[in-house]
Amino acid sequence: MLQLAMGLDRDRFEPLVVFTQDGPILNFARQLGVPARVVPLRSAFFHSVSAPLRLRSLGPFLRYYRRTVRLTVNLIEELKPDLVHLNTSVLVPAALGAKQTGTPVVWHVREPVGSNAIPRRWLIGRIQSLSDHIVTTSRYVARDYFGPKPVTVIHNALDNNHFRPGGEETRTRMRAELDLPDNAPVIGIIGAVQAMKGHYFLVEAATRVVKIFPDVRFLVVAGGVGEDYSRTAKGSLKRLLALPRDNLDRMKRLVRELDLERHFVFSGFRMDIAEVITALDLLVFPSVIPEGFGRPLIEAMAMGCPIVATDLGPTLEVVGDHSAVLVRPGDVQELAEGLVEVLKDRKKAKRLGDNGRRRFCEQFEMKSMQFKLQRVYEQVLNR
Numbered sequence: 001m002l003q004l005a006m007g008l009d010r011d012r013f014e015p016l017v018v019f020t021q022d023g024p025i026l027n028f029a030r031q032l033g034v035p036a037r038v039v040p041l042r043s044a045f046f047h048s049v050s051a052p053l054r055l056r057s058l059g060p061f062l063r064y065y066r067r068t069v070r071l072t073v074n075l076i077e078e079l080k081p082d083l084v085h086l087n088t089s090v091l092v093p094a095a096l097g098a099k100q101t102g103t104p105v106v107w108h109v110r111e112p113v114g115s116n117a118i119p120r121r122w123l124i125g126r127i128q129s130l131s132d133h134i135v136t137t138s139r140y141v142a143r144d145y146f147g148p149k150p151v152t153v154i155h156n157a158l159d160n161n162h163f164r165p166g167g168e169e170t171r172t173r174m175r176a177e178l179d180l181p182d183n184a185p186v187i188g189i190i191g192a193v194q195a196m197k198g199h200y201f202l203v204e205a206a207t208r209v210v211k212i213f214p215d216v217r218f219l220v221v222a223g224g225v226g227e228d229y230s231r232t233a234k235g236s237l238k239r240l241l242a243l244p245r246d247n248l249d250r251m252k253r254l255v256r257e258l259d260l261e262r263h264f265v266f267s268g269f270r271m272d273i274a275e276v277i278t279a280l281d282l283l284v285f286p287s288v289i290p291e292g293f294g295r296p297l298i299e300a301m302a303m304g305c306p307i308v309a310t311d312l313g314p315t316l317e318v319v320g321d322h323s324a325v326l327v328r329p330g331d332v333q334e335l336a337e338g339l340v341e342v343l344k345d346r347k348k349a350k351r352l353g354d355n356g357r358r359r360f361c362e363q364f365e366m367k368s369m370q371f372k373l374q375r376v377y378e379q380v381l382n383r
Contacts, residue, residue: 001017001087001108002017002025002028002029002032002034003157003158003159003366003370004369004370004373005017005029005034006032006033006034007366007367007370008370008373008374009374012374013374013377015034015035016035016036016037016079016081017029017034017035017036017037018036018037018038018039018041018075019036019037019038019039020038020039020040020041020042020044021038021040022038026038039071039072039075040071041068041071041072041091041093041094042060042064042067042068043060043061043062043063043064043065043067043068043069043092043093044057044060044061044090044091044092044093045061045090045092045093045119045123045126046061046090047113047114047116047119047120047123048089048090048111048112048113048114048292049111049112049113049114049115049196049289049290049291050111050194050196050289050291051090051111051114052114052116053114053116053119061093064093065093068093068094068097069093069094069096069097069100070097071097072093072094072096072097072098073097073100073101075097076097076098076101076103077101081103082103082104082381083103083104083105083106083377083380083381084098084103084104084105084106085105085106085108085377086098086105086106086107086108086131087108087110088108088109088110088111089107089109089110089111089113089123089127091107092123092126092127092130095107095126095127095130095131096130098130099130104132104133104380104381104383105130105131105132105133106131106132106133106134106135106376106377106380107127107130107131107133107134107135108135108136108137109127109134109135109136109137109141109145109292110136110137110141110292110293111141111291111292112140112141112144112290112291112292112313113144124144124145127145128145128147128148128149131149132149132380132383133149133150133151133152133376133379133380134149134150134151134152135151135152135153135154135373135376136151136152136153136154136292137153137154137155137156137292137293137314138153138155138292138293138313138314138317138318139153139314139317140290140292140313140314140317141153141292141293141314150379152372152376154369154372154373154376155293155298155318155363155364155369156293156295156298156364156369157298157364157365157366157368157369157370158298158299158302158360158364158365158366159366160302160360160361160365160366160367162274163274163299163302163303163360164274164302164303165278165303165304165357166274166275166278166303170275170278171278171279174275174276174278174279175279178219178265178267178276178279179265180217180219180265180279181215181217183215184215184216184217185213185215185216185217185281185343186216186217186218186219186279186280186281187209187216187217187218187219187280187281187282187283187284187339187343188218188219188220188221188276188277188279188280188282188283188284189202189218189219189220189221189222189283189284189285189286189296190221190222190273190276190277190283190296190299191221191222191295191296192222192223192247193220193222193224193246193247193248193250193251194247195247195288196287196288196289197286197287197288197291198285198286198287198288198310198329199220199222199247199251199286200250200251200254201286201288201330201332201335202218202284202286202335203251203254203255203258203260203264204332205286205332205333205335205336205339206218206258206260206263206264206336207258207260208332208333208336208340209336209339209340209343210260210263212340212343212344213340213343216263216343217263217264217265218260218263218264218265219265219267219276219279219280220248220251220264220265220266220267221267221270221273221276222248222266222267222268222269223248223268223269224245224246224247224248224249224268225245225246225248225249229245229246230245248266252264252266273299274299274302274303277299277300277303277305278303280300280305281305281306281342281343281349282305282306282307282308282339282342282343282349283296283297283299283300283305283306283307283308284307284308284309284335284339285297285300285307285308285309285310285315285324286308286309286310286329286335287309287310287312287313287315287329288310288312288329288330289312289313289329290312290313290314291313291314292313292314293314293318294309294313294314294315294318297309297315297318297319297324298318298360298364300356301319301323301356301357301359301360301364302356302357302360302364303357304353304354304356304357305353305356306323306324306325306342306348306349306350306352306353306356307319307323307324307325307352307356308324308325308326308327308335308338308339308342309324309325309326309327310326310327310328310329310330310335311326311327311328311329312329319356319359320355320359322351322352322355322359323352323355323356323359324352324356325338325341325342325352326338
């Protein structure tokens with residue numbers, strides 16, 4: 001979202017990004033020169049493949065619904081924007097507030113809708129009725145939105161000036177910083193640790209890969225809860241019951257149980273993803289459920305890094321036919337074989353990386369995405 005806002009033609013569009021709570025992202029936006037503020041819009045409707053509807057999310061949605069609608073109306077009456085861009089499917093109350101003011105809405109849907117029939121129909125219906133134009137991150141996500149409202153697919157993208165293959169010097173420096181041996185094959189996975197993203201599935205596959213490559217390292221690029229969490233009531237209870245603090249801690253325990261500690265490196269949260277990828281020999285994307293768009297895929301492609309990924313959702317739509325080895329989701333043996341295949345065949349790895357870089361430059365460069373979005377804005381405003 002910040003990349004989109006940063007790249008808008010300021011002679012034609014003046015962005016203001018609204019976050020629902022304070023945090024480091026607010027200062028990051030300002031560093032990028034994107035005006036931003038916080039408005040506590042606390043009601044959101046979570047029903048996607050990766051965020052199933054639960055009572056703990058439904059409660060705040062209902063409790064703060066009217067307040068969120070009212071705050072949205074107040075914000076729009078204060079700012080008088082020409083257009084509202086909603087950046088995720090969960091913002092139903094905010095969309096209603098925008099609609100009540102008569103302000104055009106571009107609704108950017110990044111997630112496949114969940115499978116529960118009743119909330120699924122309701123959410124799709126709300127998005128279609130409250131928006132003036134729907135933007136999706138993939139054709140896979142767009143399949144749910146057929147009707148009178150226009151739908152435009154705009155793939156996620158990256159800045160080619162920042163994401164470009166690095167040299168040996170960067171690779172050596174990053175490996176030293178991440179405590180990775182110079183000559184060891186390194187497989188990376190990027191993103192918050194979640195069962196649905198295949199992190200535990202990868203640990204199982206690793207038990208087979210290490211038999212072929214005894215020096216292999218798996219770099220897990222993901223953040224977790226801070227040390228302060230242990231002092232909260234919930235954190236204290238988990239410590240007392242010897243429960244994992246979060247999914248990252250759960251993954252680390254599984255790695256220890258399988259005696260794989262020597263092979264796994266946990267980097268913590270990182271902002272320098274382009275540089276981190278230079279330290280990898282391949283990137284693995286082992287999701288077991290569909291995502292709206294796998295951003296790590298284009299990050300690896302942009303850096304010329306070969307990919308092994310599960311073939312589901314929009315994965316093939318993103319990587320194409322010649323940039324990745326695709327395996328069945330949930331098949332541990334096939335995932336292990338795919339990883340070993342790429343590590344063994346360096347010519348194939350180079351070919352996959354080169355094809356990925358070429359495909360990235362043709363289809364996922366940031367300026368193209370920004371141009372397409374500005375065309376959507378113009379179409380909505382002209383109507």
